[in-house]
Amino acid sequence: xxxxxxxxxxxxxxxxxxxxxxxxxxxxxxxxxxxxxxxxxxxxxxxxxxxxxxxxxxxxxxxxxxxxxxxxxxxxxxxxxxxxxxxxxxxxxxxxxxxxxxxxxxxxxxxxxxxxxxxxxxxxxxxxxxxxxxxxxxxxxxxxxxxxxxxxxxxxxxxxxxxxxxxxxxxxxxxxxxxxxxxxxxxxxxxxxxxxxxxxxxxxxxxxxxxxxxxxxxxxxxxxxxxxxxxxxxxxxxxxxxxxxxxxxxxxxxxxxxxxxxxxxxxxxxxxxxxxxxxxxxxxxxxxxxxxxxxxxxxxxxxxxxxxxxxxxxxxxxxxxxxxxxxxxxxxxxxxxxxxxxxxxxxxxxxxxxxxxxxxxxxxxxxxxxxxxxxxxxxxxxxxxxx
Amino acid sequence: xxxxxxxxxxxxxxxxxxxxxxxxxxxxxxxxxxxxxxxxxxxxxxxxxxxxxxxxxxxxxxxxxxxxxxxxxxxxxxxxxxxxxxxxxxxxxxxxxxxxxxxxxxxxxxxxxxxxxxxxxxxxxxxxxxxxxxxxxxxxxxxxxxxxxxxxxxxxxxxxxxxxxxxxxxxxxxxxxxxxxxxxxxxxxxxxxxxxxxxxxxxxxxxxxxxxxxxxxxxxxxxxxxxxxxxxxxxxxxxxxxxxxxxxxxxxxxxxxxxxxxxxxxxxxxxxxxxxxxxxxxxxxxxxxxxxxxxxxxxxxxxxxxxxxxxxxxxxxxxxxxxxxxxxxxxxxxxxxxxxxxxxxxxxxxxxxxxxxxxxxxxxxxxxxxxxxxxxxxxxxxxxxxx
Numbered sequence: 001x002x003x004x005x006x007x008x009x010x011x012x013x014x015x016x017x018x019x020x021x022x023x024x025x026x027x028x029x030x031x032x033x034x035x036x037x038x039x040x041x042x043x044x045x046x047x048x049x050x051x052x053x054x055x056x057x058x059x060x061x062x063x064x065x066x067x068x069x070x071x072x073x074x075x076x077x078x079x080x081x082x083x084x085x086x087x088x089x090x091x092x093x094x095x096x097x098x099x100x101x102x103x104x105x106x107x108x109x110x111x112x113x114x115x116x117x118x119x120x121x122x123x124x125x126x127x128x129x130x131x132x133x134x135x136x137x138x139x140x141x142x143x144x145x146x147x148x149x150x151x152x153x154x155x156x157x158x159x160x161x162x163x164x165x166x167x168x169x170x171x172x173x174x175x176x177x178x179x180x181x182x183x184x185x186x187x188x189x190x191x192x193x194x195x196x197x198x199x200x201x202x203x204x205x206x207x208x209x210x211x212x213x214x215x216x217x218x219x220x221x222x223x224x225x226x227x228x229x230x231x232x233x234x235x236x237x238x239x240x241x242x243x244x245x246x247x248x249x250x251x252x253x254x255x256x257x258x259x260x261x262x263x264x265x266x267x268x269x270x271x272x273x274x275x276x277x278x279x280x281x282x283x284x285x286x287x288x289x290x291x292x293x294x295x296x297x298x299x300x301x302x303x304x305x306x307x308x309x310x311x312x313x314x315x316x317x318x319x320x321x322x323x324x325x326x327x328x329x330x331x332x333x334x335x336x337x338x339x340x341x342x343x344x345x346x347x348x349x350x351x352x353x354x355x356x357x358x359x360x361x362x363x364x365x366x367x368x369x370x371x372x373x374x375x376x377x378x379x380x381x382x383x384x385x386x387x
Numbered sequence: 388x389x390x391x392x393x394x395x396x397x398x399x400x401x402x403x404x405x406x407x408x409x410x411x412x413x414x415x416x417x418x419x420x421x422x423x424x425x426x427x428x429x430x431x432x433x434x435x436x437x438x439x440x441x442x443x444x445x446x447x448x449x450x451x452x453x454x455x456x457x458x459x460x461x462x463x464x465x466x467x468x469x470x471x472x473x474x475x476x477x478x479x480x481x482x483x484x485x486x487x488x489x490x491x492x493x494x495x496x497x498x499x500x501x502x503x504x505x506x507x508x509x510x511x512x513x514x515x516x517x518x519x520x521x522x523x524x525x526x527x528x529x530x531x532x533x534x535x536x537x538x539x540x541x542x543x544x545x546x547x548x549x550x551x552x553x554x555x556x557x558x559x560x561x562x563x564x565x566x567x568x569x570x571x572x573x574x575x576x577x578x579x580x581x582x583x584x585x586x587x588x589x590x591x592x593x594x595x596x597x598x599x600x601x602x603x604x605x606x607x608x609x610x611x612x613x614x615x616x617x618x619x620x621x622x623x624x625x626x627x628x629x630x631x632x633x634x635x636x637x638x639x640x641x642x643x644x645x646x647x648x649x650x651x652x653x654x655x656x657x658x659x660x661x662x663x664x665x666x667x668x669x670x671x672x673x674x675x676x677x678x679x680x681x682x683x684x685x686x687x688x689x690x691x692x693x694x695x696x697x698x699x700x701x702x703x704x705x706x707x708x709x710x711x712x713x714x715x716x717x718x719x720x721x722x723x724x725x726x727x728x729x730x731x732x733x734x735x736x737x738x739x740x741x742x743x744x745x746x747x748x749x750x751x752x753x754x755x756x757x758x759x760x761x762x763x764x765x766x767x768x769x770x771x772x773x774x
Contacts, residue, residue, distance in 0.1 A: 001568075001632035004403025009396070012557075015648065016391025170399075181388075215613040215633045215640075222609035226602045245388040246602045249649070253602075261402065262636070 001262035002212045009256055011149045012176040015249065017241070019180045020051060020139065026176045027059040030135060031091025034061045035084060037105050039069045039097045046186040048141060052096055064088045069097065072156040072163060072277055072284070073104035075119045081108040082118070085134065095138045095174075098195070099145025099284070102138050103165075106153040106172055109134040123155055123164040129172070138177040142187050143248045144195025144285055146202060146255025148177040156278055161363055163278035165270070170257075179252065181245040185238065192238070193341040194285030196231045199251035200224060201269055201288045203259060207310070208296075208303060209370050210263040220259055221313040223250045228314070228337060235340065266370030269295055272382065275363035282350040289343035290350055294385035296331055298378065300324075302371035307331070347386045357383045388649035389599045396643055398536045399563040402636065404628070406567045407438060407526065413563045414446040417522060418478025421448045422471060424492050426456045426484045433573040435528060439483055451475045456484065459543040459550060459664055459671070460491035462506045468495040469505070472521065482525045482561075485582070486532025486671070489525050493540040493559055496521040510542055510551040516559070525564040529574050530635045531582025531672055533589060533642025535564040543665055548750055550665035552657070557644075566639065568632040572625065579625070580728040581672030583618045586638035587611060588656055588675045590646060594697070595683075595690055596757050597650040607646055608700040610637045615701070615724060622727065653757030656682055659769065662750035669737040676730035677737055681772035683718055685765065687711075689758035694718070734773045744770045 014022040027034075034056055043049040056063050066084050069077060085093070085108055095105035111118035113131035121127045138148045146152070151172040154165035184192070207220040227250050233243035253259070272295060273287035280287075300307050301324075308323040311330025319329070335345070344350055352360070361379045374382070401409040414421075421443055430436040443450050453471050456464060472480070472495055482492035498505035500518035508514045525535045533539070538559040541552035571579070594607040614637050620630035640646070659682060660674035667674070687694050688711075695710040698717025706716070722732070731737055739747070748766045761769070 001402065001636050002629070004401075004406060006399065006401055006409070008399040012393065012395040014391075014393055015388065019391060022393070212629065213633075215610070215617075215637045218609035218613045219606060222605035223602070226605045230602075242389070242599065245649075246600075249388050250602045262632075 001214055002210065003262050003264070005261045007257065007261050008170045009149065009173060009258070010170060011173045011256075013149065013179060013252070014176065015179045016245070017180055017182050019178050020055070023052070023055045023139070023178060024059060026137060027056070027061060027092075032060070032062050033064060033088055033091045035064045035066050035081075035088070035090040035093050035108075037066045037069060037081070037093060037095045037097070037101055037108075039067070039071075039101050041067060042186070043096055043141060048096060048139070048183055052094070052139060064090060069101045069104045071100050072154070072281055073100050073107070075155055075157045078104065078107050078111065078118065078155055082111045085112045090134060093134050093136045095136060096141065098140070098142030099147040102136075102140070102145070102147035102174065103153045103155070105136045105138070106147070106151065106168070106174075107155055109136050110168065110172060119155065119157060122166045123157070126166060128169060133171055136174045138174045139183070140177060140179050140248075141183045142191060142195055143184055143251045144198035146199065146252055148174060148179065149252050149256040152255070154274065158278075161278050161359065163274040163363075165274065179248055181241060181248050184244055184248065189238070189342070191283070192234070193231075193343050194283045194289075195251070196227060196234075196247060196285075197289045197338065197341060197343045198285035199247070199254045200227050201285075201292065202255040203227075205267050205269060206259045206263055206265050208299070208306060209265040214262055216259050216261060216263055217309075223254055223259075224314045226250050231341060264369035266367040266373075268366070268370055268374065271365045271367065272379070275360045276347060276350065276352060278363050279356050279360050280351045282344075286344040286350055289338055289345060290347045291382065291386045292338075293331060293335055293345070294382045296334075298382055299370065299372045300327055300331070347383065352387065354384075354387065388601055389597065390649050390651070392648045394644065394648050395557045396536065396560060396645070397557060398560045398643075400536065400566060400639070401563065402566045403632070404567055404569050406565050407442070410439070410442045410526070410565060411446060413524060414443070414448060414479075419447070419449050420451060420475055420478045422451045422453050422468075422475070422477040422480050422495075424453045424456060424468070424480060424482045424484070424488055424495075426454070426458075426488050428454060429573070430483055430528060435483060435526070435570055439481070439526060451477060456488045456491045458487050459541070459668055460487050460494070462542055462544045465491065465494050465498065465505065465542055469498045472499045477521060480521050480523045482523060483528065485527070485529030486534040489523075489527070489532070489534035489561065490540045490542070492523045492525070493534070493538065493555070493561075494542055496523050497555065497559060506542065506544060509553045510544070513553060515556060520558055523561045525561045526570070527564060527566050527635075528570045529578060529582055530571055530638045531585035533586065533639055535561060535566065536639050536643040539642070541661065545665075548665050548746065550661040550750075552661065566635055568628060568635050571631055571635065576625070576729070578670070579621070580618075580730050581670045582638070583614060583621075583634060583672075584676045584725065584728060584730045585672035586634070586641045587614050588672075588679065589642040590614075592654050592656060593646045593650055593652050595686070595693060596652045599649075601649055603646050603648060603650055604696075610641055610646075611701045613637050618728060651756035653754045653760075655753070655757055655761065658752045658754065659766070662747045663734060663737065663739060665750050666743050666747050667738045669731075673731040673737055676725055676732060677734045678769065678773045679725075680718060680722055680732070681769045683721075685769055686757065686759045687714055687718070734770065739774065741771075741774065
């Protein structure tokens with residue numbers, strides 16, 4: 001554990017089939033007005049909306065509707081959600097959906113009492129909230145982002161062609177989250193695999209950073225192995241509770257600040273993927289999978305030892321060879337798993353064209369903390385190789 | 388993840404060399420009177436006491452001394468500590484020491500405002516506190532018990548020859564904990580290895596329970612491998628920061644409710660070890676190591692598959708053979724590591740004599756949730772084999 005760190009994650013998790021029943025007790029802790037936040041309406045088809053509303057009514061809450069949160073929640077939607085919360089004097093933001101819905105709820109939570117422009121304050125200037133924060137609760141219906149137990153929030157500004165995430169402090173984490181694996185059964189296959197890859201990549205982003213032999217590296221390998229193993233079970237049998245529940249729990253721990261303690265991280269696959277997302281509105285997990293291999297091949301020479309360890313410990317590659325050969329075998333195994341999953345392995349299939357490359361490169365943030373800080377020409381090269 | 392569960396762990400961790408400086412900010416959250424809880428006085432020799440007192444004075448706190456907490460804190464000491472807290476209207480219990488000091492602080496925290504007999508209420512009847520709970524902060528100086536980030540508290544009653552642990556709810560967890568690996572440098576070797584074995588065994592207790600292929604099992608293996616690897620480094624070089632810090636962080640996660648989610652557990656090695664502790668006052672980790680092998684050999688037939696997985700994943704045993712052969716090789720590897728560590732491998736060396744066996748067996752609790760529920764003759768047999 002090289003660097004010093006603080007760890008605090010107070011989110012209360014209710015896990016398992018039927019865990020939604022705990023919502024009744026949680027609601028007692030908050031005031032009367034609940035802003036019910038959800039996405040495109042799939043929760044109305046699969047019955048989850050009705051279940052949640054029934055509990056809210058039984059608890060005599062006033063429900064303020066805030067549906068239609070899009071996959072990459074926009075600044076316009078955020079402004080609208082803040083108006084709803086202010087107008088109705090909302091006491092609790094209840095997010096029912098996937099990562100976008102949770103991200104959006106957290107963005108609203110820090111913006112309702114914010115006197116400045118939230119987009120500029122939080123997503124451009126990366127300032128911390130200095131106003132009261134509305135409490136957030138989550139009922140997760142799609143696995144992958146980890147947003148249900150962290151303080152991250154990604155917002156897209158189409159006017160500025162930017163998709164930016166801010167990781168707030170632990171006071172912005174959801175107060176409680178309901179994780180019922182059966183709620184993820186009706187997620188379309190394409191969304192399921194995108195979520196699985198998203199979770200896996202969260203671990204990679206933290207694992208391929210820092211050269212120390214940290215206990216986080218051992219834990220990361222365990223979570224990656226678990227996700228690969230259970231994704232294969234879930235692909236064969238999407239209603240396998242054991243597989244779906246293991247994936248759900250692993251995905252939560254993949255990005256709740258646990259793995260990153262004592263590590264430096266640059267999140268470069270996400271920086272590339274988010275820039276693609278701002279241009280194409282493609283599914284988040286797919287933007288990550290599309291750029292992963294070209295990016296990892298590019299940085300492999302700067303972290304050969306760790307990529308070889310990845311090959312051995314995550315993919316079980318036991319053959320002899322130079323560290324570089326083994327490292328490359330690991331990336332091949334990753335590529336094969338991506339094929340199995342059926343996630344995007346190029347940007348073209350996501351609607352990216354060559355003339356977008358320069359713009360996407362402009363929108364790609366580069367941070368310190370990984371094996372290699374990309375230059376602009378390198379970003380362009382990686383994006384072109386990803387086409 | 389077979390069973391449903393709740394997870395909530397709000398303890399704030401400050402980790403790393405120099406992390407004690409964060410105590411200043413934490414102290415601002417609490418009132419003026421701090422009960423300073425510590426053990427036999429080693430913190431006065433290694434300078435940690437002075438550092439803590441200087442911060443308390445700088446923050447203008449009134450310090451109420453409560454030293455002399457013994458390795459297996461007694462009910463008499465608990466009664467005395469509660470009197471101190473009541474008399475001085477204490478606002479914060481600050482535990483500086485190892486697991487016993489933290490356990491004791493938590494026992495005091497739930498007892499100060501308790502109107503009944505705390506021993507009977509919490510440790511005999513296993514009731515939950517229905518009174519206000521004093522906040523606890525910890526500065527850990529010895530690794531192993533996990534008490535710094537959980538709600539467990541073990542108290543020994545010599546009059547009744549009982550050593551009993553109660554795992555309270557998350558409201559009893561420390562509000563904050565300082566984990567500075569350099570604070571563990573001066574711990575005597577015998578205590579260091581006992582702590583390492585204690586942490587390792589916490590993982591075993593949760594791992595050898597429940598037959599499902601849970602993500603917790605993968606995480607447990609990662610933590611066990613990390614502890615074994617880093618214990619070897621620490622044995623060679625006790626001042627190796629990387630090794631000591633990895634052990635410290637792994638030990639915290641070995642027993643902070645994380646690994647046990649979705650698992651059934653019977654904690655039988657601890658039940659045996661605690662009964663031995665009540666009779667001999669031996670170091671906790673040593674009582675566990677002394678009974679481990681005879682116990683595991685006894686239950687191996689009921690969990691062969693998992694013991695074989697333990698052999699392969701934790702000890703890297705790759706040879707061919709029946710599951711039972713592989714499983715036994717894993718226990719041999721565990722025994723060899725115990726030899727390397729130099730922990731007790733028999734009860735005789737801890738002062739247990741044959742005439743104590745019946746009494747220890749009487750004091751051994753048996754819980755459901757493992758591979759096999761021990762009968763009384765089996766307990767006697769295991770204890771005799773451990774002599």
